[in-house]
Amino acid sequence: MNGTQLQRAGLAIAAFAALAGGFFGLIGRGPLEMLQAIVMAAAGSRYAVGESLLRATPILLCALATLVPARLGLVSVGAEGQLYFGALVGTGALLLAPAPSLQLPVVLLGGLVGGAVWALLPALLRVVADVNETISTLMLNYVASLLVTWLVYGPWKSPQSQGWPASIEFPDSARLPLLGDSRVHAGLLVALVMGIVLHLLFTRSRWGLVLDVLRSNPRLAPLAGLSIARQVLLTMAIGGALAGLAGIAETASVQGRLQAAFANGAGLSGFLVAWLAGSRVLPAMALALLVGGLLAAGDGLQMMTSVPSSAVLVVQGLMFVALLGAGGWRSEVARG
Amino acid sequence: MADTSLLQGLPASALRSAAPLLLVLLGECLTQRVGRINLGVEGQMLVGAVAGYGVTALSGEPWLGMAAGAAAAALLSAVYALLTVAARADQFASGLAVWMLGLGASAYAGSGLVGLRIEGFAVGAAGLTPTLWLAVALVPLVALWLYGTRTGLAWRAVGESPGAARAAGITPWRVIVAGIAAGGLLSGLGGAALSIDHTRSWAEGMTAGRGLTAVGLVIVARWNPWLTLPAALLFGLAEALSLRLQAGGSAVPAHLLHTLPYIASLAVFAVTCARLEGGGGPAALRAVFAR
Numbered sequence: 073m074n075g076t077q078l079q080r081a082g083l084a085i086a087a088f089a090a091l092a093g094g095f096f097g098l099i100g101r102g103p104l105e106m107l108q109a110i111v112m113a114a115a116g117s118r119y120a121v122g123e124s125l126l127r128a129t130p131i132l133l134c135a136l137a138t139l140v141p142a143r144l145g146l147v148s149v150g151a152e153g154q155l156y157f158g159a160l161v162g163t164g165a166l167l168l169a170p171a172p173s174l175q176l177p178v179v180l181l182g183g184l185v186g187g188a189v190w191a192l193l194p195a196l197l198r199v200v201a202d203v204n205e206t207i208s209t210l211m212l213n214y215v216a217s218l219l220v221t222w223l224v225y226g227p228w229k230s231p232q233s234q235g236w237p238a239s240i241e242f243p244d245s246a247r248l249p250l251l252g253d254s255r256v257h258a259g260l261l262v263a264l265v266m267g268i269v270l271h272l273l274f275t276r277s278r279w280g281l282v283l284d285v286l287r288s289n290p291r292l293a294p295l296a297g298l299s300i301a302r303q304v305l306l307t308m309a310i311g312g313a314l315a316g317l318a319g320i321a322e323t324a325s326v327q328g329r330l331q332a333a334f335a336n337g338a339g340l341s342g343f344l345v346a347w348l349a350g351s352r353v354l355p356a357m358a359l360a361l362l363v364g365g366l367l368a369a370g371d372g373l374q375m376m377t378s379v380p381s382s383a384v385l386v387v388q389g390l391m392f393v394a395l396l397g398a399g400g401w402r403s404e405v406a407r408g
Numbered sequence: 409m410a411d412t413s414l415l416q417g418l419p420a421s422a423l424r425s426a427a428p429l430l431l432v433l434l435g436e437c438l439t440q441r442v443g444r445i446n447l448g449v450e451g452q453m454l455v456g457a458v459a460g461y462g463v464t465a466l467s468g469e470p471w472l473g474m475a476a477g478a479a480a481a482a483l484l485s486a487v488y489a490l491l492t493v494a495a496r497a498d499q500f501a502s503g504l505a506v507w508m509l510g511l512g513a514s515a516y517a518g519s520g521l522v523g524l525r526i527e528g529f530a531v532g533a534a535g536l537t538p539t540l541w542l543a544v545a546l547v548p549l550v551a552l553w554l555y556g557t558r559t560g561l562a563w564r565a566v567g568e569s570p571g572a573a574r575a576a577g578i579t580p581w582r583v584i585v586a587g588i589a590a591g592g593l594l595s596g597l598g599g600a601a602l603s604i605d606h607t608r609s610w611a612e613g614m615t616a617g618r619g620l621t622a623v624g625l626v627i628v629a630r631w632n633p634w635l636t637l638p639a640a641l642l643f644g645l646a647e648a649l650s651l652r653l654q655a656g657g658s659a660v661p662a663h664l665l666h667t668l669p670y671i672a673s674l675a676v677f678a679v680t681c682a683r684l685e686g687g688g689g690p691a692a693l694r695a696v697f698a699r
Contacts, residue, residue, distance in 0.1 A: 099516075147500055149447075149500070149504075197678055201678055201681060202681055203677065203678045203681040204627070204681060206500065207623065207624040207627060207677060208674060208677070208678070210447075210617075210620045210623070210624065211617075211620070211621065211624060211670045211671075211673060211674040211677075212670075212674070213617075214616070214617045214620075214667070214670045215667045215670050215671060215674075218663050218664070218666050218667045218670075219663075219664070219667065221663045222661055222662075222663035222664045225661070225663060226661050226663070337508070337511075340504055340507070340508060341508075343500075343501075343504055344501055344504050344505060344508075347498060347500070347501040347504075348501065380515075380516060380519055382512050382515035382516040382519070382612075383512070383516050384512075385508065385511060385512025385515065385516075386509060386512035386513050386516060387512075388508060388512065389505055389506075389508040389509030389510075389511075389512050389513075390509065392501075392504075392505035392508060392509075393487060393491065393505050393506075393509065396491050396495065396497040396498070396501055396502055396505055397490065397491055397495045397497065398495075399495055399496065399497060
């Protein structure tokens, strides 16, 4: 970090403290007391840290899902829809009920494929008909979410769920292993490993260079014998698969069954994390942890101080506003 | 299922569904005309819906509620203006941050309003209400203003080329802030029309993507205020039809039918993109998408 970056980080923290403090004052709570409560609820105990990591996992995966196409200069806002469709296909794979030993790989594969398919739709529209991917991914988010709602209210509704719209419970054989005695599942490790692999690919490999070239000067592509179309499909599919993994991991290992509207804006947070990180993997990891902690604090706060969790959504929004306003978090990589 | 019952009164229900969206569309049209694309309209609509509903419930005066909704959303759009104009932050990211802020703030403020009943507007012939007339009347007003006045010309000039506009003696940032604020006011009116008039209730996240759909439909309407009317009607028709089919005991389940407005909007968007190859929009806006 050089001097200007440090200055901007300081500015962002000061702006955030002022905005959040002002908000807590407005709703009649002591600002310092609330900020302290948030830190305690996010990182004050082993359990709190576990919950923070748990909330950070889908956000990190969705940030990676945004970031991979962004390396090519694409603005995909579709992680949320890909997450839903991954969960949908993964759950479908479980319902086809293979032998227990095959369940976990088949369910995970379903999540990856589902997410990739949902990302390939806007990618194909972009390649074939020059349809702007930002708008198409936004609209497809709602379609995917409604498809999940339809299935859990209708054909996939479990008879054991006593009227609550949800699929059957995932058996233990279809769940990712847990880390230690926490609720954190192996999806976090997968996300971290994938992040590091992507970081190395972006910074060290020929593919990373190809993406950099195509982003900064698409007209060079034919001269260099590169196909933009192929890279659009590839980056969108990789991103989609990662978001799909977030969806199926959340469904199988955290909630234990497919439910309507389970994403809680993870795709949205992931997009902002990726964008603020300037499409760089390592800052995205740090920011995802921060946002995960804030969201986990929201749940804790509701129990401890009876402040509704929507207040934490406001705080999260204020944090993004402060970060964006202070600037300097976007690198030259952000967009050509 | 008899087709006559399916189609009876369909135009009126389509209009009712379209009215809130039309207001938002007009606002986002103006914002995009000055070269900004504001995904925060979704949050602005929510804030407009909750403020409008709350004030109507307290005062019993739906027009006061509409004004409160417009004011609250305009206030939130000021955050977007600060981020993108003063701090030069990315437009998409700023819009999403504003959306999140609006989602949280409206949920927080509206927790006491769930299940509350209001009187709302008097219903006229064919179930049509004043918010529809307001929305429809604003279409020619906005269009004539944008195409027929000097200030309208200045707005279009800023959207085409801020540099050239500056050379002509216009201060681009003022026009851009005004365009964002106009979008804020109208998205708030749209949100308030939704909660006060269309659903007559408040629920968390009740706009369900209408604001984002509006962002896409502005492009379908080729940034032309006149064409926002058919674009909004397309969404309204798809929504009214899905509700109809559901009430008529269609074999297709309700949640599946609810995807219809999004799929229809996306289909039209894809077709217009393919035919016009992304041309026709304000040049300063194209630069946001260009890569």
